[in-house]
Each structure stands twice: as C-alpha cells, then as structure tokens.
Amino acid sequence: MTVTSREVAEQILHASREQDTERFVNLLAPDCRIEWPYRPAGVPHRVEGRNQIREFLTGQANGLVTFNEYRNITIHETTDPEVVIVEYEAHGTVIPTGAPLHQTIIAVLRIRDGLVVSYRDYLNPLVLAETLASLNSDTMGVTPC
Template sequence: MMTVTSREIVDQMLRAGRQMDAETFVELMAPDGYIEWPFHPPGTPGRVQGREDIRQFLTATAQPFVRFDEYRDLVVHETADPEVVIAEYEAHGAVVATGEPFEQTVIAVFRVRDGQIQSYRDYLNPLPVAEALAAAAGADRGHA
C-alpha cells in the first residue's frame, strides 16, 4: 500500500474546496478535526470542529455564498515537520447572490496525521468576506 503524503492530502483538500465538493472536503478531515479562521469578520465563526459541524457549515453557510473559479499563484510549502503543510494562493470567483467578482488572498496552515487533516488554519483576508457578506445581504433584501 502506498502512503499518501501530507502534501497530497492538502492538494486534494484544495481541489475539493475549489470545486465546492463538500463531501470530499469533509472526508479529508479527521473526525475531530477543525477549521479555524484567526481573522474572521464579525458574525462568522472563528472555528468549526468535527466532521458533522464542518459539513453543516459548508452546505448551509459557505457553499451558496461564494463560488470559486480558480486559485492563482498557488504555492505549497512542505515544512521540516512532515505533518505541516502551508499553502498560499489567490482565490478568484464570484459572490453567488450578486455575481460580483470575489478575490481573496489566502495563507492556510494544515496539520495532517494518518492521512487526515487534523487542523486547517485559514489566514484569509477578512475584508473581501465582510464586503461580500454585506453585498449579499443587500441583494437578499432587494428580493424580499
């Protein structure tokens, strides 16, 4: 049996995120794994832990909000710790409610153990998220 490297797991996770494949995304997480956003806009969670909570967050909250078309300038850094992988990229897509372009700068730090992601710390820029949330809320009010 071939061993899957931490980097390969992170590559799979990034692909699942870009494709909005919530099931693959959740399956790559450890059962008690977590996603954390150290810099998050008010009104959004700072951390979601456990597969079921992550699945619910992805399908109820995040998925209909932003669509990602591509990740540009992706650089994946393997570290001296074989469990830790860092990814840097520019996410480009659109706000689903408005169709407005959405761009996000991301640095994410992953800890992978036994082929599953234990932690996914997403150091995204909170400003585009806050602006998109405000625009989507405005679009929702316009349709009421």
C-alpha cells in the same frame, strides 16, 4: 502506499475549489477543526468535527461563493512532516449578486495519517466583510457606495 501531507493538501484544495463537500470532509479527521483567526463579525471562529464542518459548508459557505479557479498556488513543506502551509489566490463569483470575488489566502494544515486534523485559514477578512455587507445591503434594498 502512504500519502504525503503535500498530497493531502493538494487534494483538499481540489475538493475545496470544486466545492465537493463530501470529498473535502472525507479528507478530514473525525475531530478536525477549521479555524478562521481573522474574520468579520458573524463568521465563526472555529468549526469542529466532520458533521459540523459538513453542515457549515452545505448550509452557509457553499451558498455564498462559487470558485472558478485557484491561482498562484504555493505549497510549503515544513520541517514538521505533518505541517504544510498553502498560499493561493481564490477567484470566484458571489452567488447572490454575481459580483466577482478575489481572495488571497494562506492556510496552515496539520495532517496526520492522511487526514487533516487542523486547518487554520488566514483569509483576507476585508474581502469577506465587504462581500457580506453587500449582501446585507442588497437584501435591504440599499445600494452600497
């Protein structure tokens, strides 16, 4: 049975929310690339390949935020059967501070043969920048305004 791009997108969202790095990485093509076109300083523009993506997720991303739930998920199928667009709201907690986090995300995924070959994550960079700034302030003993 062939898995559809929509089904792979649903699986990748589930693995992401559960922060199941191995399941997430196993849904990626070996040469997959994840891109963040809009990002604050210090966040990479692109991470390529399963191994680098796994290292990024385990070394940086998984220690920053815990996701409690994704809300208002909409998956748009396009005229290209490989491309799906996913809109959702991520609700979670910033691990080092315990502060709540609410992020609106649009992701464009290209899925071929049941694996993600390209994942462009259009998150709100202001939310991430504020989170990173609050962490830097906390580590320097400064309270953000």
